[in-house]
Amino acid sequence: MKTIQVQAPGLLTTVQDLGRPGFGPIGVSPSGAADPISLRIGNRLVANKEGAAALEMMLLGGTFVFPEGAILALTGSDFGATLDDVRVNLGASAEARPGQTLRLGPTSSGARCYLCVQGGIAVKPFLGSASTHILSGLGGFEGRPLRKGDVLRIGRSSKRFRSRKIAAQVSERLYARKVLRVTPGTQADWFSEPSLRAFYGGTYRVGEQSNRMGLRLEGAVISQRGPREMITEGVSLGAIQVPAGGSPIILFVEQQTTGGYPKIANVISADLHRVGQLRPRDELRFDRVTFDAARSLLVEQERMLASRELILE
Amino acid sequence: MQTAQTDGVRFQPASDQSLLIYLGEQITPDAHQRVRKLLRLLEQKPIAGVRDLNPAYCSILVSFDALQLSHAKLEEALRGYIHRLDALRIPKGREREIPTCYGGDFGPDLNEIARLHALTPAQVIQLHASVTYTVYFLGFVPGFAYLGELPEGLATPRLDSPRRSTPPGSVGIAGNQTGVYPFSTPGGWRLIGRTPIAMFRPDRKAMSFLAIGDRVRFTPISAAQFAALDRR
Numbered sequence: 001m002k003t004i005q006v007q008a009p010g011l012l013t014t015v016q017d018l019g020r021p022g023f024g025p026i027g028v029s030p031s032g033a034a035d036p037i038s039l040r041i042g043n044r045l046v047a048n049k050e051g052a053a054a055l056e057m058m059l060l061g062g063t064f065v066f067p068e069g070a071i072l073a074l075t076g077s078d079f080g081a082t083l084d085d086v087r088v089n090l091g092a093s094a095e096a097r098p099g100q101t102l103r104l105g106p107t108s109s110g111a112r113c114y115l116c117v118q119g120g121i122a123v124k125p126f127l128g129s130a131s132t133h134i135l136s137g138l139g140g141f142e143g144r145p146l147r148k149g150d151v152l153r154i155g156r157s158s159k160r161f162r163s164r165k166i167a168a169q170v171s172e173r174l175y176a177r178k179v180l181r182v183t184p185g186t187q188a189d190w191f192s193e194p195s196l197r198a199f200y201g202g203t204y205r206v207g208e209q210s211n212r213m214g215l216r217l218e219g220a221v222i223s224q225r226g227p228r229e230m231i232t233e234g235v236s237l238g239a240i241q242v243p244a245g246g247s248p249i250i251l252f253v254e255q256q257t258t259g260g261y262p263k264i265a266n267v268i269s270a271d272l273h274r275v276g277q278l279r280p281r282d283e284l285r286f287d288r289v290t291f292d293a294a295r296s297l298l299v300e301q302e303r304m305l306a307s308r309e310l311i312l313e
Numbered sequence: 314m315q316t317a318q319t320d321g322v323r324f325q326p327a328s329d330q331s332l333l334i335y336l337g338e339q340i341t342p343d344a345h346q347r348v349r350k351l352l353r354l355l356e357q358k359p360i361a362g363v364r365d366l367n368p369a370y371c372s373i374l375v376s377f378d379a380l381q382l383s384h385a386k387l388e389e390a391l392r393g394y395i396h397r398l399d400a401l402r403i404p405k406g407r408e409r410e411i412p413t414c415y416g417g418d419f420g421p422d423l424n425e426i427a428r429l430h431a432l433t434p435a436q437v438i439q440l441h442a443s444v445t446y447t448v449y450f451l452g453f454v455p456g457f458a459y460l461g462e463l464p465e466g467l468a469t470p471r472l473d474s475p476r477r478s479t480p481p482g483s484v485g486i487a488g489n490q491t492g493v494y495p496f497s498t499p500g501g502w503r504l505i506g507r508t509p510i511a512m513f514r515p516d517r518k519a520m521s522f523l524a525i526g527d528r529v530r531f532t533p534i535s536a537a538q539f540a541a542l543d544r545r
Contacts, residue, residue: 021376024367025352026513026521027451126515136455136496138515186327231340232452232459234367234374236331257367258452266328269379291384294329298379 002068002119002154006146010062010104015121015140015152016114018051019253020129024234029255031131031139034212034276035112037174037305038076042116044311045073045093045164052120052155053130055146057113059279061104062146064115069098070154071118071161077110077277092165110175110277119157133254134212165312170304180271181287183294185240185263187230195222199264200286204248208280212254215278221246222264232260238267238275240286250275268294270301322395324388330364330379332387337371340461344371345449349526350398351391360390368450368525370459406448406526411493411508413442413484413531414539419507426469426486426503438533440464441505446491448527456495456513458523463489475501482507484531491531506531509543 006013016039019032033039033056040050055062061079066072073093074081081088081104088094088102090113096102104113123130123141132140141152188196198220207216222242235241239251241261250267251259252275265286267275278284289297304310323335336351337344352368355375362381367374377387415438416423427434446460453459468489476499479485483494485502494500495512508531512522523529534542 021364023455024365024374024376025356025451025525026455027453027457028455030365133455135498136513138455183326183329186325186333231370231372233333233369233372234327234331234452236328236374236376238328256453258369258450263327269328269330291326291329295379295383298329302380 001156002066002070004070004117004121004152004154005065005067006062006148006150006152007065007101008063009146009148009150010057011060012058013062013146014056014132014134015053015123015130016056016132017053017130019131020127020139023127024257027257028127028133029253029257030237031133031212031254032129033114033131034253035076035114035273036276037273038112038114039116040305041091041166041310042073042075042114043120045075045091045166046071046116046118047159047162048116048118048120048157052116053123054114054116054121057104057115058111060106061113063104064102066096066100066102067098069100070096071159072096072102073116073164074113075116075166076113077107079104079107079113089165091171093161093163095161107279111279112276117154118159119155122153122155135254162313167309167312170310173304174301175274175277178283179285179287180274181268181289181294181297182240182265183268183289183291185265186233187262188264190224190228190262191242191264192223192225195220195224196264198222199248200288203283203285206278206280206282206284210278210280212252214252214255215250215275217248217250222248224262228262230260230262232258235259235263236266238269238272239263240265240267252276268297270294270297320395324384324391326384327374331374331376332384332391333372333374334391335372340370340449345447347398348373348450350401350403351394352525353403354394354397354401360387363387367452369452370449403526406528407524409523409527409529411484411510411529411531412534412538412542413506413508414534414536415441415506417536419539420484420505422472422503423505426467426505429469430466432466437467437505440467441486441491442531442533444530446529448523448525448529450525451521451523454496454498456521456523458492458512458521458527458529460491460529461489463491469503471501472503475499479504480507482509482512484508507539509539
């Protein structure tokens with residue numbers, strides 16, 4: 001069986017797949033890759049199923065040894081990877097010979113890089129998924145971010161190495177924009193006109209306190225029309241809630257499942273993967289679209305991801 | 314924003330892949346029963362394309378695959394369930410007991426709560442343990458049950474600034490609710506005690522100790538009893 005030895009874990013490296021939806025009634029949020037599109041593409045580059053488990057690294061990557069070799073691909077943001085000192089291209093399959101070392105450094109673009117290996121990362125599934133839920137210490141590898149000395153098992157696979165890469169124009173279309181498109185939130189009409197104008201007209205900065213549970217935003221303070229009592233209700237992925245202080249928070253993959261703060265907007269499905277690439281101090285704006293437009297954008301994106309032109313062989 | 318009202322039910326899109334259905338506009342036993350019933354129906358006979366359900370006091374957030382379903386189609390499918398709610402009979406919730414060691418290091422806010430209500434700490438404990446609570450729903454984090462309602466005279470606002478972390482098993486109160494933190498999480502509820510019971514047990518078939526609709530009582534125990542029961 002093939003393995004990965006963790007020589008250095010990086011800043012926050014976790015096992016992730018496409019998450020575990022369906023357990024909201026017991027308070028479990030789906031978790032899963034912060035940038036699921038990069039995970040899906042990475043898995044296709046190494047001939048895995050789209051949702052195979054991979055390593056998600058944040059801001060600073062780790063150092064990994066492949067004692068038995070591996071077929072791998074890096075997707076998402078560029079962490080300056082080398083395999084025994086030879087540069088590894090982002091968005092392309094590569095082969096590590098037995099004993100080779102993959103080194104990643106700090107990001108030179110977005111927040112997250114995915115390391116996909118052929119066969120996937122083999123961990124015991126929790127509620128049907130390999131994803132790590134950091135807060136509850138469940139799923140993934142021992143329910144926690146990786147540490148130096150960890151040894152991960154790679155799933156069985158006997159496919160031969162094939163050179164594959166993502167079409168360049170696809171990456172550009174998926175990640176170019178610094179604008180998040182949103183639909184109106186459940187309590188959008190609770191906010192004052194000037195606040196709504198400030199929210200849509202202004203620029204926000206991602207706060208340092210951001211993580212997989214939520215991204216705290218710094219910028220124009222949002223106020224409600226008047227005091228109104230909110231009854232706790234279910235919160236959707238990408239909901240932008242505004243607590244009493246008026247600074248918005250984007251609820252993300254490891255979000256709480258219910259909440260008692262009003263929501264001004266919600267990031268559209270087609271842009272959620274880009275939330276996963278936002279770094280602390282990144283600036284962003286919000287663009288309002290209709291529910292119909294949001295759906296069309298998702299359909300169009302999925303069509304592009306399913307197209308033959310996505311991966312060049 | 315499209316909203317519609319029939320049968321005391323209101324629908325509202327929450328995102329392009331989720332729809333909120335409100336079964337009441339206030340926290341009432343009736344709204345809670347309707348939430349429980351609809352959740353049960355949706356779990357027994359799932360709608361194709363629905364990915365997740367998040368019940369709360371008087372609503373359920375229904376998340377769906379936007380490539381397979383739309384708000385309109387989902388609303389239509391949900392309406393097919395709504396008219397069955399009144400006739401549906403569901404079993405009463407189970408009786409559950411939560412042994413709790415109150416005060417001291419386990420309940421750092423007990424004395425302050427007593428002071429705020431001009432009670433002794435012993436009276437606060439006695440009041441908290443005197444009633445049977447209903448599990449309105451599980452939410453926030455795995456296994457966290459929203460329990461209501463506190464006896465009159467015990468309702469207390471959240472802390473002004475939440476704690477960075479609360480130890481697992483901490484019993485807290487906020488507004489007229491009470492609950493037990495299953496994990497070490499940040500939290501603004503005022504802590505009055507701690508239970509040795511694990512609220513979320515990933516190795517069990519029923520992972521959450523409490524389920525929606527359960528009837529719950531807190532039983533005061535001593536520090537020695539806590540230590541004997543604590544297997545964490």
